[in-house]
Each structure stands twice: as structure tokens, then as C-alpha cells.
Amino acid sequence: MWFVYTETPTAGTTAPVRASERAYRQLRGEILDGILPAGTGLLEIEQSARIGVSRTPLRAAIARLIADGLVAGRPGRGFMVTEMSMDSIRELYEVRRALEEHAARIAADRRDPAVFLALRDQFLAAPELLAQGETGLHRYYDLIDEFDDAVDEAVANPFLVGALATVRTHLARIRRLARGNPARLRAAAAEHLLIIDAIIAGDTSLAAHATHVHLQQSLTNVLAAIQGQPTGPVA
Amino acid sequence: MWFVYTETPTAGTTAPVRASERAYRQLRGEILDGILPAGTGLLEIEQSARIGVSRTPLRAAIARLIADGLVAGRPGRGFMVTEMSMDSIRELYEVRRALEEHAARIAADRRDPAVFLALRDQFLAAPELLAQGETGLHRYYDLIDEFDDAVDEAVANPFLVGALATVRTHLARIRRLARGNPARLRAAAAEHLLIIDAIIAGDTSLAAHATHVHLQQSLTNVLAAIQGQPTGPVA
DNA sequence: CGTGCATTCTATGTATACATAGGAGCTTCA
DNA sequence: TGAAGCTCCTATGTATACATAGAATGCACG
Structure with a gap:
């Protein structure tokens, strides 16, 4: 699983080798593009399965998104894309x-x-x-x-x-x-x-x-x- | 190991239950107080052993410190406390x-x-x-x-x-x-x-x-x- | 029929095992 | 003796197993 390259290295741009980087960029891009609307709940297992990385790098990605203010940890359960009122x-x-x-x-x-x-x-x-x-x-x-x-x-x-x-x-x-x-x-x-x-x-x-x-x-x-x-x- | 409370719950202040929170607060405090001077290398294994948490929550703590700008990931090897010129x-x-x-x-x-x-x-x-x-x-x-x-x-x-x-x-x-x-x-x-x-x-x-x-x-x-x-x- | 409690289930928090990359040090050759 | 290459080692990156807490749900009792 950890040696499957589904995408060819993008010419010109430095391909993110680390899975956490891939997850971060994808989630960030999807939030910025509105693909993941505000209020969307982000479940670790669900997202890690979707993106194709393990929970560990996904957690790192979520942590960065929280630092960016794009994602907030809900007190009780899980994470969600922050609202923009x-x-x-x-x-x-x-x-x-x-x-x-x-x-x-x-x-x-x-x-x-x-x-x-x-x-x-x-x-x-x-x-x-x-x-x-x-x-x-x-x-x-x-x-x-x-x-x-x-x-x-x-x-x-x-x-x-x-x-x-x-x-x-x-x-x-x-x-x-x-x-x-x-x-x-x-x-x-x-x-x-x-x-x-x-x-x-x-x-x-x-x-x-x-x-x-x-x-x-x-x-x-x-x-x-x-x-x-x-x-x-x-x- | 995960049920040993070495410290009594601090009265008044909410004791951080999560290990990652403990690690973050301790490292952050030590950096701010100069106990960990600028340029100090932070090794995951070393620090996790010192603080008494596993590598996973320590990594989360480091990630937050990076977001704070207190720690920087070195290109090749490890992390270090950022300099303040x-x-x-x-x-x-x-x-x-x-x-x-x-x-x-x-x-x-x-x-x-x-x-x-x-x-x-x-x-x-x-x-x-x-x-x-x-x-x-x-x-x-x-x-x-x-x-x-x-x-x-x-x-x-x-x-x-x-x-x-x-x-x-x-x-x-x-x-x-x-x-x-x-x-x-x-x-x-x-x-x-x-x-x-x-x-x-x-x-x-x-x-x-x-x-x-x-x-x-x-x-x-x-x-x-x-x-x-x-x-x-x-x- | 409503409310309170217990149970179960799910998702996060944590620990650990494993793979890999990059550097330091040693060895060898010119 | 110096430089280059190789090897080993260490520290990070990743995957996964397990414990736990909190919430939702269903049941029972008033």
C-alpha cells in the first residue's frame, strides 16, 4: 500500500512525497474551493480512507488545518470545516x-x-x-x-x-x-x-x-x- | 503506563488531560522561559522520553509549536527551536x-x-x-x-x-x-x-x-x- | 407519553512496530 | 594524505492495534 504511486510526479512542481503533505494540500484545496463546505464534519477514518493515507498523516494534516483556522475541533465529537459568516x-x-x-x-x-x-x-x-x-x-x-x-x-x-x-x-x-x-x-x-x-x-x-x-x-x-x-x- | 497520575489535578486550573496538550504546554513553556534555548535540537524520542509521553502526542505538540513559529523543521534532520536575532x-x-x-x-x-x-x-x-x-x-x-x-x-x-x-x-x-x-x-x-x-x-x-x-x-x-x-x- | 438511565457504538487519543531516507563516519583508492 | 564512495545508523514518516470518552439510542419506569 505504501509504494503505490497512482499519480506520476508532476513535472515542474515538486511532488509532495510525504503523505501528510498530500492530505493537507488536498483537504486545504477542497475547503478553499468549497468542495468541502463550511460545517462539514471531517472524520479521521472516513477522510483517511478517501484520500488514501493512514490516520497518522491525516491527523497531522488536520492539525495544520486547525492552525490555519480552516478546521475547528468540536468539543465533543470530531472536527468540522469552520464557518464563514x-x-x-x-x-x-x-x-x-x-x-x-x-x-x-x-x-x-x-x-x-x-x-x-x-x-x-x-x-x-x-x-x-x-x-x-x-x-x-x-x-x-x-x-x-x-x-x-x-x-x-x-x-x-x-x-x-x-x-x-x-x-x-x-x-x-x-x-x-x-x-x-x-x-x-x-x-x-x-x-x-x-x-x-x-x-x-x-x-x-x-x-x-x-x-x-x-x-x-x-x-x-x-x-x-x-x-x-x-x-x-x-x- | 496510561493510567499513572504523577501529578495531582491542579486546583483551579483545568488539568490538561490529553498527553499532547501536556507535552505542548511543557515544551512551549520551556522555550518561552529560555530553558530550551534557540537552536536546541528537539529529537522526538529524546523529548518523548523526557516528558513521559509517547511519540504520537509529542509529534502533535511539535506540530503546534511549528504552527506557533517556535519550532522549525530542519530540511534534513529533526526539529529545532527557532532563533531570535x-x-x-x-x-x-x-x-x-x-x-x-x-x-x-x-x-x-x-x-x-x-x-x-x-x-x-x-x-x-x-x-x-x-x-x-x-x-x-x-x-x-x-x-x-x-x-x-x-x-x-x-x-x-x-x-x-x-x-x-x-x-x-x-x-x-x-x-x-x-x-x-x-x-x-x-x-x-x-x-x-x-x-x-x-x-x-x-x-x-x-x-x-x-x-x-x-x-x-x-x-x-x-x-x-x-x-x-x-x-x-x-x- | 415523557423523562431519566444504562448500554452500546463510534471516533478520537495513545502506544508501538516497521520502513525509509539522509547523514556521519569509516574505509579504500589514487 | 586527501577525497570519494560505501555502509551503517539514527531519526523521522507511516501504519495499525488498543483503550477510552462521549454521544446517540433504546428501554424502563413514573
């Missing part, structure tokens, strides 16, 4: 604002202009990208990831980057809600351009304020999107 | 500033005045407390914990409180350095009073700025303390 989203954005504003400020101070100049060109082309349907959307989100990575690298602060990573993990669960709103995505791209310009200019204050504006707009949009689809709690 | 301390305070300023701002907006009025009286008595030697020092730190808890409760934001908890965990490792500097502690108490007054007054801006000042003073003091004791990396 509208209040939670507001709370998340409250922290996000503090961290991203601070990060933008620092990034504007320590950035390598060349990196953000290159990003600027890509964001300028974002509207065309968003007109290309699903694949363009995917590349747009990749672009945002690149921007986040560039900020992380400029900030050069493991603690801050780590805190941001936690926030972004939860954000990924919410991001799905903004899908199918091209107008908002184009606006967001324009807001990103403002932030990037401020960072390139080394204008710390403007970078922070532009980030504040962007996040406020983002939050408003997300909350409106939830109101629009009254399917109860967010996956 | 002077740069790390600066980075930590950079995040701390962002989070605590934001928290102070929110607390000033949402606080229950009665709670902070009570804290105010206690902080007013802090100088006398600090004159009482070791026990007074201990009660002073408890007082700061109470203040932090009050802020957490006023903030009422699990994400922000969680991020603050992470920062404070690392701060606890550093705090030992300020010991034996009564002048600084008295000054810190005065700075706390300023923050508390701002929170009571509902002055969000002042609360944030007073927090900024306090943290800057704290950082300066910590860095100076490290310079004073050139024992290399901080425990």
Missing part, C-alpha cells in the same frame, strides 16, 4: 486592512522598482485578460498572486508575511464569491494599479491609503455578493 | 505595531469603560508593585496580561486576537530581557496608563498613537538590553 468576513477584512496597509507602506519604502514596473505592465493588460473568459480569469488571479509575492518579498519580514498568509488563506475561500463580476474585477485591477504606482514612486502614505480604498471596495463588493446569493452561510 | 525582533515589532495600533483603535471604539477604569486603578498602583521585588514583578506581568485580555475582549475579533496571540507568543521570549530594568518597567506602566486613558475616553486616534509610542519605547529598550548582554543570539 458575514461577521467573520468583516472581521477578516479588519485584520487584512491593518496588515496590508502596513505591508504596502513598507513595500513602498523597500521595494525594487523594476519588479513593480514589470507588474505594472501586466496589470495594464488586465482588462484584456478579463475579456478572455475562464482562462483569462485564472491568469488574472495568478497575476494577483504575483503581486502579493512581490509585496512579500519587498516587505522582507517573515512575521508580517506569515500573518498575511493566514489572512489570504481565508480570503481565498471568500474570493469565489466575486467570480462572475467582471466589472468589479476591472475596478480591482485599476485599484491595484494605483497601489503599484504608489509603491514604484516610493510614496508610503499613498500606498497605504490606496490599499485602504481597495480593501474597502473589495469588502463592499463581497458583502453585496453574499446578499445577492442568499444561500445562507458562505461555503 | 535582533533583526527578528525588529520584524516582530513591525507586525506588532500594525496589529496593536489597530487593536487599540478598535478597542477605544468598542470598549466597556468600566473594564478599563478598573485596569486604570491597578496600573496606577503599578510603581508600588514594582518595588515589591520578584513577586511584585510577577503580578505586574499578570496585570499586563489582564490588559491584553481586556483589549482582546473589546476588539471582539477572533482573527485579530489570533494574530495578536501569535505576536505575543514570540514577545514572551523577548520579555525576559527587560527584566531587571525597573526604570523601564515604571515607564512602561505610565505608557500603558496613557493608552488606557485614551481607550476610556474613546479617543481612537490617541489610543493608536499612544500605543505606537509605547511600542517604539519598548523596542528601543529591548534592543538596548540585548546590546548590553552580548551573549550572542537571544535565547
Whole structure:
């Protein structure tokens, strides 16, 4: 059982050799994609059988998910995918604002202009990208990831980057809600351009304020999107 | 082996029944107190034997410590207590500033005045407390914990409180350095009073700025303390 | 018919056995 | 004598067996 490779080693990406890593990535991905909706009970035996690992590595995976805040241990029985209420989203954005504003400020101070100049060109082309349907959307989100990575690298602060990573993990669960709103995505791209310009200019204050504006707009949009689809709690 | 209670259930405090919880608390406490200095290698077998639990719960404890950032898995072999360089301390305070300023701002907006009025009286008595030697020092730190808890409760934001908890965990490792500097502690108490007054007054801006000042003073003091004791990396 | 208790069952917590990978040390050859 | 390769050893990663606690359910009694 422990030497059966059902999947060929993915070229380019480092294949997770450890079973606990596989279980973690799969569960995390499924939670973020909404395949495992909020409130879903995670039974060790059930999940370990489904994923194809033993209970021991699965427990390690669950432990990491708990640390991420994606899973909570229920007092009495088992574990469950954490809920994401509208209040939670507001709370998340409250922290996000503090961290991203601070990060933008620092990034504007320590950035390598060349990196953000290159990003600027890509964001300028974002509207065309968003007109290309699903694949363009995917590349747009990749672009945002690149921007986040560039900020992380400029900030050069493991603690801050780590805190941001936690926030972004939860954000990924919410991001799905903004899908199918091209107008908002184009606006967001324009807001990103403002932030990037401020960072390139080394204008710390403007970078922070532009980030504040962007996040406020983002939050408003997300909350409106939830109101629009009254399917109860967010996956 | 699994039914031997070497310690009587601590009155008042909930005794951790799970072995993984015991291992986690002990290791965490020892790291925070410097008993396990930075760079110490943690071997599963060795530590599990020392603490008196099996490898399985110990692994769970290690996993939590990794999530806390107190322990890092080394690429090749084993785990080790993370280092705390002077740069790390600066980075930590950079995040701390962002989070605590934001928290102070929110607390000033949402606080229950009665709670902070009570804290105010206690902080007013802090100088006398600090004159009482070791026990007074201990009660002073408890007082700061109470203040932090009050802020957490006023903030009422699990994400922000969680991020603050992470920062404070690392701060606890550093705090030992300020010991034996009564002048600084008295000054810190005065700075706390300023923050508390701002929170009571509902002055969000002042609360944030007073927090900024306090943290800057704290950082300066910590860095100076490290310079004073050139024992290399901080425990 | 409702409530309380006991039983059973299930899922987690723990311990341990085994496989494997990576490093340290030794040996050997140039 | 130095470097390279091999071997052994150690510590982690994984699987599984077992004990236990808590909850759900069914039964009995009021």
C-alpha cells in the first residue's frame, strides 16, 4: 500500500512525497474551493480512507488545518470545516486592512522598482485578460498572486508575511464569491494599479491609503455578493 | 503506563488531560522561559522520553509549536527551536505595531469603560508593585496580561486576537530581557496608563498613537538590553 | 407519553512496530 | 594524505492495534 504511486510526479512542481503533505494540500484545496463546505464534519477514518493515507498523516494534516483556522475541533465529537459568516468576513477584512496597509507602506519604502514596473505592465493588460473568459480569469488571479509575492518579498519580514498568509488563506475561500463580476474585477485591477504606482514612486502614505480604498471596495463588493446569493452561510 | 497520575489535578486550573496538550504546554513553556534555548535540537524520542509521553502526542505538540513559529523543521534532520536575532525582533515589532495600533483603535471604539477604569486603578498602583521585588514583578506581568485580555475582549475579533496571540507568543521570549530594568518597567506602566486613558475616553486616534509610542519605547529598550548582554543570539 | 438511565457504538487519543531516507563516519583508492 | 564512495545508523514518516470518552439510542419506569 505504501509504494503505490497512482499519480506520476508532476513535472515542474515538486511532488509532495510525504503523505501528510498530500492530505493537507488536498483537504486545504477542497475547503478553499468549497468542495468541502463550511460545517462539514471531517472524520479521521472516513477522510483517511478517501484520500488514501493512514490516520497518522491525516491527523497531522488536520492539525495544520486547525492552525490555519480552516478546521475547528468540536468539543465533543470530531472536527468540522469552520464557518464563514458575514461577521467573520468583516472581521477578516479588519485584520487584512491593518496588515496590508502596513505591508504596502513598507513595500513602498523597500521595494525594487523594476519588479513593480514589470507588474505594472501586466496589470495594464488586465482588462484584456478579463475579456478572455475562464482562462483569462485564472491568469488574472495568478497575476494577483504575483503581486502579493512581490509585496512579500519587498516587505522582507517573515512575521508580517506569515500573518498575511493566514489572512489570504481565508480570503481565498471568500474570493469565489466575486467570480462572475467582471466589472468589479476591472475596478480591482485599476485599484491595484494605483497601489503599484504608489509603491514604484516610493510614496508610503499613498500606498497605504490606496490599499485602504481597495480593501474597502473589495469588502463592499463581497458583502453585496453574499446578499445577492442568499444561500445562507458562505461555503 | 496510561493510567499513572504523577501529578495531582491542579486546583483551579483545568488539568490538561490529553498527553499532547501536556507535552505542548511543557515544551512551549520551556522555550518561552529560555530553558530550551534557540537552536536546541528537539529529537522526538529524546523529548518523548523526557516528558513521559509517547511519540504520537509529542509529534502533535511539535506540530503546534511549528504552527506557533517556535519550532522549525530542519530540511534534513529533526526539529529545532527557532532563533531570535535582533533583526527578528525588529520584524516582530513591525507586525506588532500594525496589529496593536489597530487593536487599540478598535478597542477605544468598542470598549466597556468600566473594564478599563478598573485596569486604570491597578496600573496606577503599578510603581508600588514594582518595588515589591520578584513577586511584585510577577503580578505586574499578570496585570499586563489582564490588559491584553481586556483589549482582546473589546476588539471582539477572533482573527485579530489570533494574530495578536501569535505576536505575543514570540514577545514572551523577548520579555525576559527587560527584566531587571525597573526604570523601564515604571515607564512602561505610565505608557500603558496613557493608552488606557485614551481607550476610556474613546479617543481612537490617541489610543493608536499612544500605543505606537509605547511600542517604539519598548523596542528601543529591548534592543538596548540585548546590546548590553552580548551573549550572542537571544535565547 | 415523557423523562431519566444504562448500554452500546463510534471516533478520537495513545502506544508501538516497521520502513525509509539522509547523514556521519569509516574505509579504500589514487 | 586527501577525497570519494560505501555502509551503517539514527531519526523521522507511516501504519495499525488498543483503550477510552462521549454521544446517540433504546428501554424502563413514573
